[in-house]
Amino acid sequence: MNLPAPHDHHQHNMTPTRLALPARFVLAAALAALLMAFAAAGCGSSSSGGVTVPQVAPARTYALSGFRPSTPVAPGQTALLSFAITQPSGKPLTDYRKCCEPHAGVDLIIVRSDDSHLQYDDSDIAADGRITQPVRLPAPGRYRVIVSAFLPVTNPQTQNNFQLFTTVTARGTYKPQPIPSFNPTQVVDGYRFEVQGTPHLHAIQASFLTVHVTDRQGHPVTFTTWRGALAHAIFIHQGSLDYFHTHVCSPGAIYCTSALGATKVTGSSTAPGRLKVGVLLPEPGTWRMFLITYQHGRVLTVPYTLHVT
16 A cells, blocks of 8 residues: 655644754754855865865754554554553653643544544553553544644743654555535534535635534534533644644633744634534645544544635
8 A cells, every 4th residue: 555645744733833843943053054164175175085075964853763563554443552652852742841731731633634534532541651542543644633732831821742653554545535625514413513604715714604503403502511612623634634623712712822933823613503613724626625523522523624825
């Protein structure tokens, strides 16, 4: 089975991360050293071997370690996913942000390479930093694993968040599903979700989608908090599987905002059966929005296809 590898060169954090700064400093140092070497050569250097480019070690960063499973798993059966995050010091990361949900702990998002399936799991973090999560991949194919980690901060209004990525494969013949066109009405487990109006979305511009939700009897639902929000909207870009995540919270919630550079968006719900979903996407193209709510002990994941200009 030969599947195209997801592209990792356009990753978008919910907030600008400080973790990329050391790499920039290293690149600047290497460039400065290279320019000095050329300057020395142009000023009558006696070296007969030409310009020697200095060797600069890559910056140490956070990384996944000990990821399991390391071999393909059986589709439709429970498999235990586990890993740790290694700090730049080489030691396992054990201290995560505990306050301020939904921006806390570790988010684990798994998406099939054709954008047809997404699951959002609440992972257990052991005292030694090992993270474990039982998962069930529904069909053969490659799945991208997105690990979104939140570090402790002294100011609760500040997000210190980064993402790491890997893949896991379910055995069998991969049969990709085409991405459907936008359909404003989706029914999941008897619950009806209806986007109001036609979305007009633009990259790096905050927008909102109003979604009406009714139960099996046609009554507006009462939303309950799950993982710090009344609803989660997870966005995955077609092909690259780039990722963004916004939240819908009760009025007055102070930890519900998602940011892309200086642009911010906050979803809200002011009445039963009504969600005002924030949309903020980093680039144009086709995106899948997986709208997630929690109803009577069940997590409902509702897929939409969105086009962004």
